[in-house]
Amino acid sequence: MRRFLILTSLYFSLLVSPYAHGQELQSIAVVVNDDVISEYDLYARLKLILMSLKLEDSSETRKGLLPQVRRSLIDESLKLQEAKKEKVSISKSQIDDAMRFLEKKNGIEEGKLGEHMELNGVDIATLESQLRASLSWNKLADKRLLPFVDVGEEEIQEVIERMEQNKGKPEYLVAEIFLQVDTPDEEKRVKATAEKLMDYIEKGRAFQQLARQFSHSASAATGGDIGWILPGDLVEELEKALASMVKNQVTGPIRSPAGFHILLLRGKRVSGSKGDASIELRQIFQSLPPGVTENEIEIVTKRIAKLSEGLSGCKAMAALTDDSGAALSNDLGMMKISDLPDNVQKVVRKIKIGKPSDPVIAGGGVMVFMACSRTQPQSTIPGRDQISRQIEFKRLDLLSQRYLRDLRRAAHIDIRIK
Numbered sequence: 001m002r003r004f005l006i007l008t009s010l011y012f013s014l015l016v017s018p019y020a021h022g023q024e025l026q027s028i029a030v031v032v033n034d035d036v037i038s039e040y041d042l043y044a045r046l047k048l049i050l051m052s053l054k055l056e057d058s059s060e061t062r063k064g065l066l067p068q069v070r071r072s073l074i075d076e077s078l079k080l081q082e083a084k085k086e087k088v089s090i091s092k093s094q095i096d097d098a099m100r101f102l103e104k105k106n107g108i109e110e111g112k113l114g115e116h117m118e119l120n121g122v123d124i125a126t127l128e129s130q131l132r133a134s135l136s137w138n139k140l141a142d143k144r145l146l147p148f149v150d151v152g153e154e155e156i157q158e159v160i161e162r163m164e165q166n167k168g169k170p171e172y173l174v175a176e177i178f179l180q181v182d183t184p185d186e187e188k189r190v191k192a193t194a195e196k197l198m199d200y201i202e203k204g205r206a207f208q209q210l211a212r213q214f215s216h217s218a219s220a221a222t223g224g225d226i227g228w229i230l231p232g233d234l235v236e237e238l239e240k241a242l243a244s245m246v247k248n249q250v251t252g253p254i255r256s257p258a259g260f261h262i263l264l265l266r267g268k269r270v271s272g273s274k275g276d277a278s279i280e281l282r283q284i285f286q287s288l289p290p291g292v293t294e295n296e297i298e299i300v301t302k303r304i305a306k307l308s309e310g311l312s313g314c315k316a317m318a319a320l321t322d323d324s325g326a327a328l329s330n331d332l333g334m335m336k337i338s339d340l341p342d343n344v345q346k347v348v349r350k351i352k353i354g355k356p357s358d359p360v361i362a363g364g365g366v367m368v369f370m371a372c373s374r375t376q377p378q379s380t381i382p383g384r385d386q387i388s389r390q391i392e393f394k395r396l397d398l399l400s401q402r403y404l405r406d407l408r409r410a411a412h413i414d415i416r417i418k
């Protein structure tokens with residue numbers, strides 16, 4: 001499944017080109033070692049992004065996006081070159097499987113993706129090249145990097161212990177757009193790109209689409225989603241920003257040691273549990289008349305306390321009757337503790353099963369509660385195998401970023417269209 005994650009970033013909406021076959025824009029835009037990226041390649045990809053994000057096709061917009069689009073094409077070229085060097089190849093059947101995956105993902109009839117592209121003036125080779133670069137890099141990472149990713153039992157246990165220690169603290173569901181800064185010379189340009197993306201988000205452009213097209217992290221494949229974040233998972237600059245955010249808020253760009261980040265807070269919960277506990281309750285209730293005095297409240301409270309004294313179990317409370325034989329308690333059924341009034345929550349969270357609570361004044365009367373059963377919330381602490389996979393994925397992503405950075409630094413890159 002990890003090999004196919006990258007495919008989710010390639011939606012058919014991104015594959016509609018305004019250029020017909022035989023477009024004459026063939027001058028050289030970039031030379032990457034011995035490979036050439038043509039002006040047609042550059043501006044066709046740029047136009048695809050403009051259309052997918054529904055941005056105005058203006059010179060200003062093109063100028064803002066051009067550096068990042070150019071970098072994406074350079075990275076694809078480097079990935080394919082390195083894959084060829086390491087004798088990593090992708091078969092036609094793997095490309096076909098990826099095509100079928102895209103058809104299913106985008107609701108296109110099986111085998112009809114090529115026809116859709118031709119109707120919109122796009123050569124199927126354009127998509128095949130994108131898929132080949134993505135699949136080759138994934139396969140290359142498995143070959144070259146995965147053997148160095150060794151997740152030990154001590155690491156897994158450390159994560160579990162940290163999750164246990166963080167129970168009750170805030171936990172954040174986060175998506176990100178990450179733009180890497182490799183050298184000081186890139187600082188200004190990358191920051192400008194991040195600010196431009198933030199401007200698009202503020203104008204209503206989809207965060208997930210922007211993440212898929214521009215983020216340098218492996219999370220780009222899933223629209224930037226990096227899952228639930230515990231305290232200590234991210235660098236200090238990002239955690240500080242998350243602490244002040246509310247659900248669905250986007251903030252950035254934020255500078256970290258590695259580059260610039262734009263964060264989307266998708267959700268927030270208390271660490272260690274999913275939802276809240278439920279409790280099955282019975283109660284003894286005595287209403288209070290309007291205008292009741294403090295002394296009268298005290299008398300009723302003492303009477304209720306006396307009635308419940310020594311009771312053991314909900315059957316015993318249910319059997320309580322007055323002189324006429326009428327029941328003195330009633331069944332409240334199963335309720336979420338968080339749905340109860342605050343003063344009642346404080347009481348029922350502490351009571352033991354089958355034991356009466358102290359009297360509580362609420363709802364126009366005095367009541368005593370008894371818990372008949374309690375259902376604890378589902379734990380959010382994942383199993384050891386899942387934790388191991390999460391550590392592996394993060395480490396492999398980091399190694400992959402470094403691998404590509406080193407290829408970029410060592411490459412001869414001649415940019416002829418600025």
